[in-house]
Amino acid sequence: MHILVVNDDGPPNKRLSPYVRPLVDELQSAGHLVSVAIPAASRSWIGKAHLIEASLTAHSVHPDSFRDDGTWDESYKSTAENEWVVIENGTPASCAQLGLYNLFTDRPPVDLVISGPNHGRNASTIYNLSSGTVGGALEAVFCGKRGIAISFGSKDPQPADIIEAAARLAVRTVEHLWRNWDERVELYNVNVPMRIDVETQPVLYTRTLPYYWSRGCLYAEAGAEAKSKIVNGVTNGVNGVNGVNGAEVKHCNGTHVNGVNGVNGVNGHAEQPKRKERHFKWSADLSDMKKRLQESEEGTDAHTVLNGSTSVTALRANFWHVPDLEGPLDLNQ
Template sequence: MTHIDIEVLLGTQHPDPRSAKQLHRSQIGGSPPKDAVSANWIKDAAPQDLSALKVLLAISMHILVVNDDGPPSRRLSPYIRPFVDALQAAGHQVSVAIPARSRSWIGKAHIIEAALEATYVPPDAFREDGTWDEAYETPDENESNREWVVITNGTPASCTQLGLFNLFADRGPIDLVISGPNHGRNASTIYNLSSGTVGGALEAAICGKRGIAISFGSKDEQPIEVIRAAARLAVRVVNHLYQNWDERVELYNLNLPMRADVETRPVRYTRTLPYYWSKGCLYAEVTQANGHFTPGLTNGNSNHSDEMPEKLSNGSGTKAVNGFGSSHLKKRNFAWSAELSEMKKALQASEEGTDAHTVLNGSTSVTPLTANFSHVSGLDGPLELDD
């Protein structure tokens, strides 16, 4: 990628005689601007116009956005729409492929026994509850109705696959895949190895594309001003990482704290906090109550549980289970009921330089990763079994 020289933009040097339109994606990393502007215009432009043009020309990409929280909704998926708006405001072309329902905690899974169904939804057709009132089986001629696709039976990984190879071929090559922003943190090995958000970026990496996973670190409802501030900062970090991509890195995992001053807080490179389950099984046996079950009680507040709910619920705290109510069936039933109190203590006590410590202390963490299970050195050659 080339960078547009600031002195050229400010008119202190003679600009390249090519027009902005001739700066092809292969040279600037993204689609050419919609409105061609001549080099002479650049030289003579007003400062406020140059500022906007500098953002557009310095890095303009076709970005695929996927997530694991599903369609925009106030309660379950509040971050994706403001983030897409921020990407577009920065001059990027954005294509969105998202699962039709929440797929948190699913990792890089594909649901191979079910067909995937793509539905094109205009961005303004989404309701606050994540449903929509207008959709198309195929994209229409309106460009804005070609940007958002909802995938029935989709996962973050399958959305990445379809987005890269099927859904947006007519919109040009995709330069970068962003998975998120997730509704909650994804810090430490426990979360990252199971995260659907990280899984979407991993899928991009194994397809040979650059991937970035982004998580906004709160499940509490946030003021729109805080969400927009986090989205603006995330876009700035994305632009920087893409322009300065370390070739040793296959994907980045970002965690942003949700606070009003997030844009003025430090952004730090971090490492993943190693952590392991120390409190036994993630599931608890459930008890019968009038044909329903009540999940086991847990400690702690689920607002800090990143992608992981502490107990499974359908909104009322109970859910029907097949088999209950049939006296001749003696099935044992288990519900998600993770004990998170010890994990929360460990995250709060984590070492400086880790992703968990950084985001919990109000800074943005940027963790460079590779998409592989690295070999442990020194274990090579024949393996001698005991007699």
């Protein structure tokens, strides 16, 4: 079988992408022809996105030339047939597109696209719809190919024997799904728990756990922490300013101004002009989600992988309409 491997964690990297090389090695050991097209940087939480205003640069890289930080030695000598392709400004979806149509035209047609293994599990609706790993498999479907998204369910550092066991089980699962592909299925989402006995644990069909955000928890305002430490205006003694309640006392035509740098205020609280810019940074607090995953029902992807089994979720690559909502709308009702 000719398998195209894409991912969202980027080049092999001890911190961000420790799983892709072991899976590729295991696929090749099982006798498959493997072509690899991956982003040059992590593209997590990007779904099936394409960066339409960014030009893409494809680098041919021997897998043995990667360093622990994901960079590579450009002077490494190799032959074209064993090189991976690393794509600047690439996303999992664009890697799938280029891998299928542009990069490996001298090889037989691709039979299957594997996206992953993700560094951490992808279980529940929010993860599935946000995941770049699942996005790479979705793109394969829209290119007329079968896709399997694979996630190795831990972001914690793992010993080599556990990673190798997960890779062996993932390959066996891929081969079984390929041989027994249900024609109703367009892609499978597979989550493999990271444990040394994973190959002896069940592999189960599951359904996706529904999850919705209960609060805004993905972004934090930049500088908010520093601002919260300022009490009654300006912190006493900062920049050599000393005054009442931490604010410098100014005199203007005999009038005392309790403010900052002559700005009127009360007890050191300056009247702040309305800000035209506010800055936010990624600051995911997933504690509520993790609690919901821990409480998930038996038969869901989250419950299955958290309890030590491998989950296999069969999916269709569409937002299907709600049945029986048809015909004209009466806007007077």
